[in-house]
Amino acid sequence: xxxxxxxxxxxxxxxxxxxxxxxxxxxxxxxxxxxxxxxxxxxxxxxxxxxxxxxxxxxxxxxxxxxxxxxxxxxxxxxxxxxxxxxxxxxxxxxxxxxxxxxxxxxxxxxxxxxxxxxxxxxxxxxxxxxxxxxxxxxxxxxxxxxxxxxxxxxxxxxxxxxxx
Amino acid sequence: xxxxxxxxxxxxxxxxxxxxxxxxxxxxxxxxxxxxxxxxxxxxxxxxxxxxxxxxxxxxxxxxxxxxxxxxxxxxxxxxxxxxxxxxxxxxxxxxxxxxxxxxxxxxxxxxxxxxxxxxxxxxxxxxxxxxxxxxxxxxxxxxxxxxxxxxxxxxxxxxxxxxxxxxxxxxxxxxxxxxxxxxxxxxxxxxxxxxxxxxxxxxxxxxxxxxxx
Numbered sequence: 440x441x442x443x444x445x446x447x448x449x450x451x452x453x454x455x456x457x458x459x460x461x462x463x464x465x466x467x468x469x470x471x472x473x474x475x476x477x478x479x480x481x482x483x484x485x486x487x488x489x490x491x492x493x494x495x496x497x498x499x500x501x502x503x504x505x506x507x508x509x510x511x512x513x514x515x516x517x518x519x520x521x522x523x524x525x526x527x528x529x530x531x532x533x534x535x536x537x538x539x540x541x542x543x544x545x546x547x548x549x550x551x552x553x554x555x556x557x558x559x560x561x562x563x564x565x566x567x568x569x570x571x572x573x574x575x576x577x578x579x580x581x582x583x584x585x586x587x588x589x590x591x592x593x594x595x596x597x598x599x600x601x602x603x604x
Numbered sequence: 605x606x607x608x609x610x611x612x613x614x615x616x617x618x619x620x621x622x623x624x625x626x627x628x629x630x631x632x633x634x635x636x637x638x639x640x641x642x643x644x645x646x647x648x649x650x651x652x653x654x655x656x657x658x659x660x661x662x663x664x665x666x667x668x669x670x671x672x673x674x675x676x677x678x679x680x681x682x683x684x685x686x687x688x689x690x691x692x693x694x695x696x697x698x699x700x701x702x703x704x705x706x707x708x709x710x711x712x713x714x715x716x717x718x719x720x721x722x723x724x725x726x727x728x729x730x731x732x733x734x735x736x737x738x739x740x741x742x743x744x745x746x747x748x749x750x751x752x753x754x755x756x757x758x759x760x761x762x763x764x765x766x767x768x769x770x771x772x773x774x775x776x777x778x779x780x781x782x783x784x785x786x787x788x789x790x791x792x793x794x795x796x797x798x799x800x801x802x803x804x805x806x807x808x809x810x811x812x813x814x815x816x817x818x
Contacts, residue, residue, distance in 0.1 A: 472748060474750075476750075500700070500755070504701075505700065505701075505785065508784040508785035509784065509785060510698075510785060510786065512754050513698050513699070513700070513787050514698065514732050514756040515698075516787055548784035549784055549785075550783075550784045551782075555784070
């Protein structure tokens, strides 16, 4: 979608020299040097964006925290792939269960055997329905993963906007 | 026997201390403004009540049948066996976030000071970084890669001269309050009595044997 400078080879080379991604050579190929991961590019300044979305992934551990907290990525610990697959499933499951209600990304924490899912919900729907959805999620996920699953939910009036991009 | 009794008394004292400590050092309650359905009896068996209101709390409690952290307080057992003695208990914690390890170190050292456990060295082994370089594109473009790294920070806290029961209780307290994303490795160095056949050097005993044989 974003293939801005492809026409003029000179402009390509000049822009490549300004942007150093570890390689200091001239890039003569297409826009492979651009990073796309977890970034929203700046546009007409009309799109509201949360703090999590506005900061790019190289800011993790500097200006951002971690969304999924477990020990399997540490040195000498196992099970990273299994935890990641579980996390992906949980995020999709909750995105679908609380459709239109999530204000921001989920935070998934693992303390011992317990899976704690922390969510920020928008006050669109009454509390009875929220209670039901939370209980349903906890019960289903605990049956899927054979471990206690707890949800910690905080309600928020609106999505908190950090910037307009 | 007196030695055992004093050790037992000490361990009972430690268990009582542990319960008092749980109540004294309880984690600060976070301000949770609205719905908080899942209730947990806090760590160490104390009950934290959030500011919802009795009926809402009851309603939340009815939602899930199996309560997670309900456990009976540990029963005090009295045995005649000698308690294991540890010369050193090393606790190595690893995590991705240095700030979390800093705060955990503060918590552990304060807890040990309150319980009267001697703290040895508290030092920070060098961090380890695991880097990997992968291709950026799905197909071809070999010259364009992405590099990721995973940093593991360490903290080592040593405790000196503990009894077995103290070590068990203290380690259980420490481990129940381990933050998410932090792993712990414990190394215990026990002190044992020297076996009798090594106690006396051979050159003292053999002349007696020769004399007895003669």
